[in-house]
Amino acid sequence: MNIRLAKGSSQPLYIQLFEQLKELIEQGILPEDYKLPTIRELGRELNVNNITVVNAYKLLEDHKLIYKKVGSGSYVLPIEENLIINNAVSNEDDRQEYDYNTEEGYIDFATASPDPRLFPMTDFKKAINDVIERDGGNAFMYHDSRGYLPLRSSIADYLSKKEIEVGPEDVYIISGAQQGIDIIAKALLTNGDYVFVESPTYTGAAAVFKSRGARIVEIPLQSDGPDMNELEKLLQVIKPKFMYTMPNFQNPTGCSYSERKKKHLLLLCKKYKLLIVEDDYSGDLSYKEKPATPLKSYDNADSVIYIKSFSKIFMPGLRVAFLIIPEPIKKMIESAKYMTDISTSGFMQRVLDLYLNRNILDEHIRYMKKEYGLRYFEAVRAAKKYLRGALFSQPYGGLNLWIRLPEGIDSSKLYERCKKNMVLITPGTVFLKGEEGEQHMRISFSGVDVLDITKGIAIVGNTIEEMKKESRIGGA
Amino acid sequence: MNIRLAKGSSQPLYIQLFEQLKELIEQGILPEDYKLPTIRELGRELNVNNITVVNAYKLLEDHKLIYKKVGSGSYVLPIEENLIINNAVSNEDDRQEYDYNTEEGYIDFATASPDPRLFPMTDFKKAINDVIERDGGNAFMYHDSRGYLPLRSSIADYLSKKEIEVGPEDVYIISGAQQGIDIIAKALLTNGDYVFVESPTYTGAAAVFKSRGARIVEIPLQSDGPDMNELEKLLQVIKPKFMYTMPNFQNPTGCSYSERKKKHLLLLCKKYKLLIVEDDYSGDLSYKEKPATPLKSYDNADSVIYIKSFSKIFMPGLRVAFLIIPEPIKKMIESAKYMTDISTSGFMQRVLDLYLNRNILDEHIRYMKKEYGLRYFEAVRAAKKYLRGALFSQPYGGLNLWIRLPEGIDSSKLYERCKKNMVLITPGTVFLKGEEGEQHMRISFSGVDVLDITKGIAIVGNTIEEMKKESRIGGA
Numbered sequence: 001m002n003i004r005l006a007k008g009s010s011q012p013l014y015i016q017l018f019e020q021l022k023e024l025i026e027q028g029i030l031p032e033d034y035k036l037p038t039i040r041e042l043g044r045e046l047n048v049n050n051i052t053v054v055n056a057y058k059l060l061e062d063h064k065l066i067y068k069k070v071g072s073g074s075y076v077l078p079i080e081e082n083l084i085i086n087n088a089v090s091n092e093d094d095r096q097e098y099d100y101n102t103e104e105g106y107i108d109f110a111t112a113s114p115d116p117r118l119f120p121m122t123d124f125k126k127a128i129n130d131v132i133e134r135d136g137g138n139a140f141m142y143h144d145s146r147g148y149l150p151l152r153s154s155i156a157d158y159l160s161k162k163e164i165e166v167g168p169e170d171v172y173i174i175s176g177a178q179q180g181i182d183i184i185a186k187a188l189l190t191n192g193d194y195v196f197v198e199s200p201t202y203t204g205a206a207a208v209f210k211s212r213g214a215r216i217v218e219i220p221l222q223s224d225g226p227d228m229n230e231l232e233k234l235l236q237v238i239k240p241k242f243m244y245t246m247p248n249f250q251n252p253t254g255c256s257y258s259e260r261k262k263k264h265l266l267l268l269c270k271k272y273k274l275l276i277v278e279d280d281y282s283g284d285l286s287y288k289e290k291p292a293t294p295l296k297s298y299d300n301a302d303s304v305i306y307i308k309s310f311s312k313i314f315m316p317g318l319r320v321a322f323l324i325i326p327e328p329i330k331k332m333i334e335s336a337k338y339m340t341d342i343s344t345s346g347f348m349q350r351v352l353d354l355y356l357n358r359n360i361l362d363e364h365i366r367y368m369k370k371e372y373g374l375r376y377f378e379a380v381r382a383a384k385k386y387l388r389g390a391l392f393s394q395p396y397g398g399l400n401l402w403i404r405l406p407e408g409i410d411s412s413k414l415y416e417r418c419k420k421n422m423v424l425i426t427p428g429t430v431f432l433k434g435e436e437g438e439q440h441m442r443i444s445f446s447g448v449d450v451l452d453i454t455k456g457i458a459i460v461g462n463t464i465e466e467m468k469k470e471s472r473i474g475g476a
Numbered sequence: 477m478n479i480r481l482a483k484g485s486s487q488p489l490y491i492q493l494f495e496q497l498k499e500l501i502e503q504g505i506l507p508e509d510y511k512l513p514t515i516r517e518l519g520r521e522l523n524v525n526n527i528t529v530v531n532a533y534k535l536l537e538d539h540k541l542i543y544k545k546v547g548s549g550s551y552v553l554p555i556e557e558n559l560i561i562n563n564a565v566s567n568e569d570d571r572q573e574y575d576y577n578t579e580e581g582y583i584d585f586a587t588a589s590p591d592p593r594l595f596p597m598t599d600f601k602k603a604i605n606d607v608i609e610r611d612g613g614n615a616f617m618y619h620d621s622r623g624y625l626p627l628r629s630s631i632a633d634y635l636s637k638k639e640i641e642v643g644p645e646d647v648y649i650i651s652g653a654q655q656g657i658d659i660i661a662k663a664l665l666t667n668g669d670y671v672f673v674e675s676p677t678y679t680g681a682a683a684v685f686k687s688r689g690a691r692i693v694e695i696p697l698q699s700d701g702p703d704m705n706e707l708e709k710l711l712q713v714i715k716p717k718f719m720y721t722m723p724n725f726q727n728p729t730g731c732s733y734s735e736r737k738k739k740h741l742l743l744l745c746k747k748y749k750l751l752i753v754e755d756d757y758s759g760d761l762s763y764k765e766k767p768a769t770p771l772k773s774y775d776n777a778d779s780v781i782y783i784k785s786f787s788k789i790f791m792p793g794l795r796v797a798f799l800i801i802p803e804p805i806k807k808m809i810e811s812a813k814y815m816t817d818i819s820t821s822g823f824m825q826r827v828l829d830l831y832l833n834r835n836i837l838d839e840h841i842r843y844m845k846k847e848y849g850l851r852y853f854e855a856v857r858a859a860k861k862y863l864r865g866a867l868f869s870q871p872y873g874g875l876n877l878w879i880r881l882p883e884g885i886d887s888s889k890l891y892e893r894c895k896k897n898m899v900l901i902t903p904g905t906v907f908l909k910g911e912e913g914e915q916h917m918r919i920s921f922s923g924v925d926v927l928d929i930t931k932g933i934a935i936v937g938n939t940i941e942e943m944k945k946e947s948r949i950g951g952a
Binding site for chain 1: 587600615616619658795
């Protein structure tokens with residue numbers, strides 16, 4: 001292996017080793033299931049202490065890049081399996097290091113909101129004033145229901161970087177992703193229509209479909225995407241108007257579809273004339289080197305309506321998002337948008353357009369990814385440490401951890417208890433009926449700063465331990 | 477009569493006389509049907525030339541403040557009858573004074589848009605920057621679905637000036653009036669429900685109700701409001717979910733409900749448990765001294781949902797409006813709003829709040845009323861002059877004239893012909909099916925400046941005359 005460690009560097013040797021191995025794995029130079037050298041072999045080869053290699057391998061394991069086989073050694077983890085369920089191990093000694101019942105208000109893991117301190121207010125203020133200066137009152141007129149044409153062009157250009165090839169005529173501006181869901185429902189659904197959704201799914205979407213009188217059919221999610229057998233069985237007997245999906249960093253599970261399942265899904269689209277709605281609400285927020293690939297980028301048959309919001313990567317207060325609309329339904333979408341609110345604020349559209357053209361957005365997304373990445377890794381670290389007996393997947397992206405609670409802990413009771421301890425979580429019952437709901441909670445880490453993440457998850461862990469004890473006493 | 481004319485003033489004597497008489501009439505000092513002095517009597521009394529009195533009376537008549545009885549003299553016109561149908565008389569000699577087929581683009585009477593040159597950009601820019609300075613990134617977070625609380629309070633205060641007594645808890649912020657209609661439909665309508673609307677009505681509302689699967693029942697409009705007999709007959713056999721109304725300066729007719737009918741309607745609400753949706757889209761734009769009274773201000777039984785937009789009186793690009801919601805349906809409205817777009821831009825809400833607190837808005841409305849008033853009076857003048865044989869009411873407010881075309885002129889053909897002559901009108905067929913639609917056109921004057929109003933209406937008049945001639949030749 002081509003590894004060079006700089007012994008005089010300020011960066012510890014094990015970090016250097018970790019980073020270089022990480023790159024070799026992510027570039028595919030070390031392929032999936034490749035057996036790594038043993039600790040001793042590599043220590044000798046690099047002329048470093050064994051503990052350096054142990055620490056580097058430990059970090060790789062924590063980052064879900066390698067896995068251990070007992071008595072056999074360490075192997076490169078296949079990408080598809082990055083999302084396997086992990087058994088969280090807790091170190092009880094650490095759980096008391098934070099005292100809770102803070103007076104400063106709640107630690108809020110319930111809202112998947114960005115942190116306002118991360119917003120680029122200086123650049124944004126400048127863009128606002130530049131637009132007022134340039135366009136005057138025209139910026140505040142009614143705008144085309146489809147959106148402000150220069151912005152539609154800028155977005156088309158922007159998308160070509162993500163390998164989505166569309167023209168301005170395919171891009172429709174909307175006032176946030178939620179409105180996109182509402183408009184699609186208005187354009188396509190009438191009473192009694194079928195809609196397929198992932199199970200669990202974003203409740204704000206399901207509510208819209210139900211409000212149009214649609215019948216919801218739930219497709220079970222596996223760690224790498226929908227259960228394709230179940231989906232195809234259903235498609236053989238039911239013709240849904242569309243299937244609503246979040247193929248990357250799904251809400252609430254954090255699950256991403258494997259590349260294989262993405263392609264498989266598009267084959268089913270052709271076979272059954274299935275229309276997909278892809279809600280790419282946080283696809284930009286990948287904490288691996290490799291960005292997440294939108295389903296839309298594989299779509300060569302106009303099978304996918306693509307919804308993209310700037311709320312998570314920029315600012316929710318912008319209230320600007322966009323749709324990419326397949327040709328046959330453009331007219332219907334335009335008239336549904338008009339009925340909904342005539343047009344999205346032309347002023348905000350112009351400001352965003354300026355932003356895109358100045359390439360400030362990409363720079364800002366890199367910054368957000370870095371900041372949210374720190375929070376993500378801290379949330380994972382804290383969950384492993386403090387949530388004894390809980391199970392969770394590591395999405396390496398997005399805004400949420402979806403955590404299976406230890407046996408016997410009900411998420412709705414845990415929610416109440418944590419709230420008393422000034423920590424807000426989302427109980428799984430919000431997303432799933434019955435036992436499955438009671439067994440899960442969602443932790444949204446994006447709006448909480450790193451110290452509070454540790455503190456908050458420690459509180460949740462302590463609360464769980466208290467509940468366990470009480471149930472042992474109660475059961476005795 | 478207590479009239480004093482200043483002979484040395486720069487203002488012509490007949491204008492002074494007109495204004496003072498206008499005030500006496502509007503204050504009710506000269507009551508309805510009061511017989512004015514004859515020309516000679518008043519000329520002698522004021523020691524002015526008869527022609528001064530003739531001109532002043534002419535202006536009063538043009539402003540629909542007095543009416544003439546042949547051989548009897550001039551009388552104060554009862555307010556209720558301000559809206560009677562007028563026979564437009566044209567002076568053929570003037571019709572050629574404008575040449576058309578201008579190269580500069582269309583004269584657009586089809587869009588009821590404000591003129592962006594009237595927007596208060598300097599004040600607005602300041603308010604924007606003050607909000608960014610004060611609130612930073614928090615201004616761009618998600619906001620409460622019901623709206624930003626300080627704005628809800630400011631609006632409640634603002635409404636008390638209009639004799640609508642509500643608290644902040646009754647005010648719900650929305651992204652424009654169209655969204656209000658959409659949200660109300662989402663909260664209240666399911667497949668097969670009945671909705672009553674005025675006939676003709678705003679098509680953008682009817683489309684939303686139909687999209688929810690509602691059955692639309694049309695209530696004929698008279699010059700002073702709905703046909704109350706017809707309405708009550710229908711209420712005896714049908715229970716609608718609500719009746720959608722525009723009680724002041726109705727779109728497209730310009731008609732306002734008489735105070736009597738407003739009160740009558742609220743009695744029917746109690747008797748039949750009827751819920752009213754009042755869309756007050758341009759009630760502030762009264763070109764008489766007396767402001768238009770919202771139906772909501774008479775509502776003491778929570779019978780009226782009130783929708784108010786800032787698009788017409790401020791800037792459409794603001795995309796902020798509000799609802800006043802009766803207690804029993806608040807929860808449903810809140811959840812429908814969440815489904816629609818989560819929340820309205822908190823940033824724009826904060827800017828508008830600053831505006832309301834600085835009392836800049838009222839000042840701006842006064843300015844808009846003055847500017848639009850000039851356009852209104854010019855549109856009426858030009859219509860009387862150039863549209864021979866057309867009939868129209870004088871709404872003294874709002875943004876539109878609703879004009880009945882001379883016998884034999886089809887509005888859809890007129891629309892096509894005018895478009896070729898670079899003038900856009902809205903044919904009545906957009907609002908009404910069959911003959912009634914063909915017989916009317918809507919002229920929206922708010923977005924066109926005074927010179928172009930005269931020019932544009934002259935072109936419409938000429939086009940009508942051409943069509944008349946052709947049909948005479950064709951018929952010969």
